[in-house]
Amino acid sequence: MRNFPYWLEVELLTGDTKSKLPTQNGITIIGSGLSGVSAGYWLQKKGFDDITILDFKPHEAASYRNCGHILYGTVESMKAFTSLHGFEKAKELWGYSIQICHQVRETIKELKLEADYKQDGYLVISIDETEDKECKESVELLNKAGFESSYIASDEIKKLGFKNCFGARHEKGSAQAHPVKFRNGLLKEFLKNGGKYYSDVEVTHLQEVSDGVEIKTKRGNIKCDAVVIAANAYSKLFSPFFAQRGLVEPFRGQIITSHPLKHQFKVKHPHSFDHGYEYALITEDNRLMIGGWRNHSETKEVGTFDITPNPYIEKGLQEFAERHYEISEKINWQYTWAGIMGSSSTSLPFIGPTNSDRIFSCSGYTGHGFSWAHGSALLLAQIMAGEETSDVAKYFNPKQLK
Numbered sequence: 001m002r003n004f005p006y007w008l009e010v011e012l013l014t015g016d017t018k019s020k021l022p023t024q025n026g027i028t029i030i031g032s033g034l035s036g037v038s039a040g041y042w043l044q045k046k047g048f049d050d051i052t053i054l055d056f057k058p059h060e061a062a063s064y065r066n067c068g069h070i071l072y073g074t075v076e077s078m079k080a081f082t083s084l085h086g087f088e089k090a091k092e093l094w095g096y097s098i099q100i101c102h103q104v105r106e107t108i109k110e111l112k113l114e115a116d117y118k119q120d121g122y123l124v125i126s127i128d129e130t131e132d133k134e135c136k137e138s139v140e141l142l143n144k145a146g147f148e149s150s151y152i153a154s155d156e157i158k159k160l161g162f163k164n165c166f167g168a169r170h171e172k173g174s175a176q177a178h179p180v181k182f183r184n185g186l187l188k189e190f191l192k193n194g195g196k197y198y199s200d201v202e203v204t205h206l207q208e209v210s211d212g213v214e215i216k217t218k219r220g221n222i223k224c225d226a227v228v229i230a231a232n233a234y235s236k237l238f239s240p241f242f243a244q245r246g247l248v249e250p251f252r253g254q255i256i257t258s259h260p261l262k263h264q265f266k267v268k269h270p271h272s273f274d275h276g277y278e279y280a281l282i283t284e285d286n287r288l289m290i291g292g293w294r295n296h297s298e299t300k301e302v303g304t305f306d307i308t309p310n311p312y313i314e315k316g317l318q319e320f321a322e323r324h325y326e327i328s329e330k331i332n333w334q335y336t337w338a339g340i341m342g343s344s345s346t347s348l349p350f351i352g353p354t355n356s357d358r359i360f361s362c363s364g365y366t367g368h369g370f371s372w373a374h375g376s377a378l379l380l381a382q383i384m385a386g387e388e389t390s391d392v393a394k395y396f397n398p399k400q401l402k
């Protein structure tokens with residue numbers, strides 16, 4: 001197997017690595033993944049100019065190492081989400097997540113991006129009776145809240161080509177896209193509109209000073225009017241606000257992808273198993289892409305920034321595929337890779353000003369950043385532009401965590 005993300009077969013556009021960095025500028029965005037480029041895109045739309053994006057080791061970002069799912073909700077099922085937040089708040093947040101997911105579709109349409117976007121649904125497949133019960137209860141809660149969702153019984157799931165599974169929840173409106181194509185498309189728009197972009201600039205510290213923010217980097221310091229932290233799991237490495245509060249902690253996710261298969265999959269759209277611990281997709285060229293299994297590792301893959309794939313997880317994923325897919329041909333695995341996600345201490349992202357009114361956060365997606373980053377960046381741009389925002393914004397306000 002090749003240690004390389006399938007998605008990065010499409011070349012990632014990266015920034016200037018040679019020129020001297022500006023010592024002074026307007027808004028600096030730290031991170032060029034889905035959050036960073038989306039923040040740049042939306043801030044320009046709100047009329048800000050003089051925006052600079054910085055990144056470090058850009059190819060390692062989770063944004064190009066995910067499974068391409070753009071899913072309603074968050075990492076929890078509606079049942080778990082309701083237990084965590086109560087029905088009314090869960091309903092409000094779920095509704096907002098739908099808007100956020102649809103924003104990806106709207107932007108792709110507006111910019112006419114070739115990003116392999118398909119709004120073809122999502123199946124949450126249970127692999128034991130307890131999960132099956134939770135699936136049914138989640139469908140009931142979603143329907144009660146007025147959202148479209150349906151339960152599919154185990155015999156139907158079997159007919160769809162899965163084995164050793166129970167029933168599933170079906171979500172019609174969830175989607176998928178090619179993360180590198182989407183991100184590159186947004187970045188091109190940002191650069192076309194005068195945005196600046198420097199790669200391989202390691203930010204080591206941030207602090208508010210009398211009339212701005214000072215960013216310390218290994219290529220020199222930058223003074224700017226405002227900063228957007230769009231580094232998700234990595235934010236704590238240079239932001240004392242994130243480090244001191246333990247807001248977003250790193251954990252490693254891992255994916256393997258097969259050679260193109262002859263097998264005709266009945267379900268090609270995003271699907272997951274075992275409370276979302278395994279997640280999968282059939283690529284445009286008919287490969288099985290499957291990730292997860294970290295809950296079976298001794299460390300749960302928590303607290304690391306190392307993106308070397310773990311062989312124990314690779315093996316677990318291969319065996320999982322054999323156990324749960326009815327595929328007659330032998331599967332040869334071609335790609336393996338890992339990436340670092342950020343787990344939020346509140347289970348929700350942090351969007352808005354931090355303890356400094358010049359340092360903003362757009363981070364903390366707990367494994368759902370392809371779904372959440374683009375719309376979250378729009379919310380941040382609205383906040384920075386002083387616009388009225390949706391009432392749910394209060395749940396993401398980093399200031400609540402003083």
Ligand SMILES: Cc1cc2nc3c(=O)[nH]c(=O)nc-3n(C[C@H](O)[C@H](O)[C@H](O)COP(=O)(O)OP(=O)(O)OC[C@H]3O[C@@H](n4cnc5c(N)ncnc54)[C@H](O)[C@@H]3O)c2cc1C
Pocket residue numbers: 030031032033034035036054055056057058061062063064065066067068069070071201202203204230231232233234235237238252253254255279291338339340341342362363364365366367368369370371372373
């Ligand atoms: C295996 C895996 C599967 C996933 N599957 C899905 C999925 O199917 N659907 C979904 O919605 N989400 C999924 N996710 C999560 C999703 O990919 C992330 O939440 C999302 O990409 C986060 O985007 P981001 O731009 O905020 O952060 P990242 O993509 O992690 O980008 C961080 C940025 O910060 C920069 N940076 C870091 N440190 C520094 C520094 N010191 N100085 C300067 N720059 C720095 C990096 O260069 C990078 O540009 C998955 C993640 C993984 C790893």
